């Protein structure tokens with residue numbers, strides 16, 4: 001008797017359990033913190049090879065210490081430096097930095113940076129980096145040897161490792177360090193709220209997941225709302241430095257670029273031995289050199305960056321997606337105004 005009762009109990013539990021899974025699968029709800037990557041998987045996309053299925057909070061803390069402080073230790077406090085010269089946030093934000101995620105527009109980004117108190121930098125933000133499908137795109141192929149950059153373009157772990165060594169000029173990350181940086185970067189993945197979809201569109205996606213209809217259209221629609229790759233076009237300095245890019249600069253915007261951009265690294269020699277400040281002397285120096293063929297010309301350093309042989313501290317160039325020619329002229333107008 002007992003056995004039969006138990007068998008009935010067991011069978012009914014299984015039925016309830018099965019029913020629940022069935023209901024769950026068909027009653028998927030999206031909220032503003034639902035990861036975009038999870039929605040894509042619900043719609044049938046395969047997970048990227050850098051997926052981490054469990055969030056390991058210890059690893060997140062270790063990774064965060066490496067990215068924000070440049071320090072590595074298994075307790076996530078203090079530790080060994082990854083690079084003598086830089087931390088990841090010398091060149092990358094860890095917050096969203098574009099008002100519209102599907103467009104890379106440096107003018108809109110500068111405004112957004114000002115409104116949100118962010119620096120204006122050469123590297124693309126690490127926010128949403130795990131959601132991209134390729135890295136070091138466009139003209140970056142010209143900057144690094146093919147055998148170094150090829151693996152990094154299609155494999156996110158390799159992309160992190162390339163930057164740790166080549167951009168940050170530091171040591172290679174150990175496996176536990178790399179997995180920890182990756183764990184932290186997964187906490188910076190895009191959420192549905194970032195895509196600014198209408199309620200009707202969210203409903204359409206929810207319905208699509210729940211009844212498995214038209215999922216490829218929905219995947220395409222979602223992917224049209226953010227960039228799967230950060231585009232990169234290298235700039236050239238103008239043929240005639242006096243004429244410049246032939247655009248009229250706006251000194252107020254130039255000040256913003258100087259304060260949020262250049263000063264992020266050059267103020268008090270934070271990441272560079274070349275110190276920039278707001279003194280008239282500095283302004284005149286920058287104005288004079290702007291149009292000269294010297295290593296101090298802003299036309300030169302924005303387009304090509306700055307490196308010296310032997311010394312591993314260097315300045316990354318700005319791609320046109322990170323600083324427009326108009327913005328370079330805005331800087332020139334700023335130095336001219338402040339020199340008077």
Ligand code: HEC
Pocket residue numbers: 066067082086087088089090091092122123124125129132134135136137140159160163164167168169181229230232316
């Ligand atoms: C000196 C500046 C600098 C430092 C320091 C730096 N990076 Fe970068 N990083 C760049 C630049 C420039 C790129 C070029 C591609 C881009 O971001 O648009 C890049 C690219 C990347 C990419 C690929 C982004 C993409 O979408 O193409 C990742 C990931 C990355 N860096 C991670 C890191 C991590 C992690 C660290 C710290 C260990 C770090 N970087 C340190 C400048 C830097």
Ligand code: HEC
Pocket residue numbers: 090091121122257258261262263264265266271272273274295296297298301302306313314315316
């Ligand atoms: C990500 C950090 C970073 C940013 C942002 C940055 N620089 Fe640099 N810059 C450097 C580093 C590092 C060097 C290498 C020189 C050194 O440290 O000795 C350098 C070098 C230079 C040099 C050459 C100095 C020399 O000794 O010949 C100039 C000029 C310069 N930067 C101007 C600028 C201007 C203008 C901006 C803003 C548009 C800017 N930098 C933004 C890091 C940066």
